[in-house]
Amino acid sequence: LHRVDRRQRQMCIRDSLKELIEIVRAFRAGAPLGDVALMKFAAMKKAGPEIEAQLHDVAGYAPAVEVEALLALPENSLGYTYARFLRDNGLDHFNLSPELVERYRDNRYAVRYTVTHDLHHVLCGFDAGMAGEQGVVGFTVGQGIAPTGPVGMFFGRVISQLLSPSQASQTRHNYELGVRMGQVAKLVIATPLESWLERSLGEVRAELGIEEADVAAVQPSGTSWFSKVLYGNRSSNKKLPGAAD
Numbered sequence: 001l002h003r004v005d006r007r008q009r010q011m012c013i014r015d016s017l018k019e020l021i022e023i024v025r026a027f028r029a030g031a032p033l034g035d036v037a038l039m040k041f042a043a044m045k046k047a048g049p050e051i052e053a054q055l056h057d058v059a060g061y062a063p064a065v066e067v068e069a070l071l072a073l074p075e076n077s078l079g080y081t082y083a084r085f086l087r088d089n090g091l092d093h094f095n096l097s098p099e100l101v102e103r104y105r106d107n108r109y110a111v112r113y114t115v116t117h118d119l120h121h122v123l124c125g126f127d128a129g130m131a132g133e134q135g136v137v138g139f140t141v142g143q144g145i146a147p148t149g150p151v152g153m154f155f156g157r158v159i160s161q162l163l164s165p166s167q168a169s170q171t172r173h174n175y176e177l178g179v180r181m182g183q184v185a186k187l188v189i190a191t192p193l194e195s196w197l198e199r200s201l202g203e204v205r206a207e208l209g210i211e212e213a214d215v216a217a218v219q220p221s222g223t224s225w226f227s228k229v230l231y232g233n234r235s236s237n238k239k240l241p242g243a244a245d
């Protein structure tokens with residue numbers, strides 16, 4: 001039995017290394033960032049059957065999103081707010097190539113998490129800085145879809161607070177708030193959010209069970225050398241609609 005377990009561990013390590021090498025090669029070859037992100041999340045997390053079952057209706061659903069077109073929508077819409085979030089932080093929507101969508105069709109979690117990650121920020125009111133990212137991590141923990149295991153999340157939280165102590169309070173607050181929000185909200189990655197972009201942000205939040213009072217309780221990220229290195233353009237403390245002053 002010990003030999004079998006050891007052989008299985010060796011196979012898992014070998015498969016993980018193969019995935020890592022493939023991701024690096026794809027990035028160096030200039031693959032679309034959405035494809036690289038999808039490969040990364042697919043390697044990091046395998047969702048259980050309960051989560052995958054809830055994603056049945058959005059299997060392979062990853063329509064292209066044109067950010068510039070969203071800026072023409074009403075300012076209170078989900079799409080406009082999302083486009084502003086991306087533009088203000090130097091980001092773009094993770095559009096996926098049809099080949100990658102087909103390749104990972106059976107990994108519904110990886111596809112939907114990739115294309116909706118930044119929408120989580122907008123829906124919950126978390127900015128793109130360190131404290132905002134930890135808030136989204138907490139939300140995914142509450143939803144049961146966190147991309148890393150408990151050990152990885154623990155070290156991520158500890159390291160971020162140690163290396164940026166000035167943001168430790170905001171980081172801890174947003175993480176704990178995110179967990180509570182995620183526990184009561186509907187499974188965000190199971191919703192076809194790309195078809196809801198013209199709807200008002202408040203209406204979408206209400207349908208998903210994201211309370212405006214919780215959004216208002218979000219604390220903005222601060223700035224530090226570590227957050228600039230770690231998040232680059234994402235090191236923003238700009239508040240999203242509904243965030244606390």
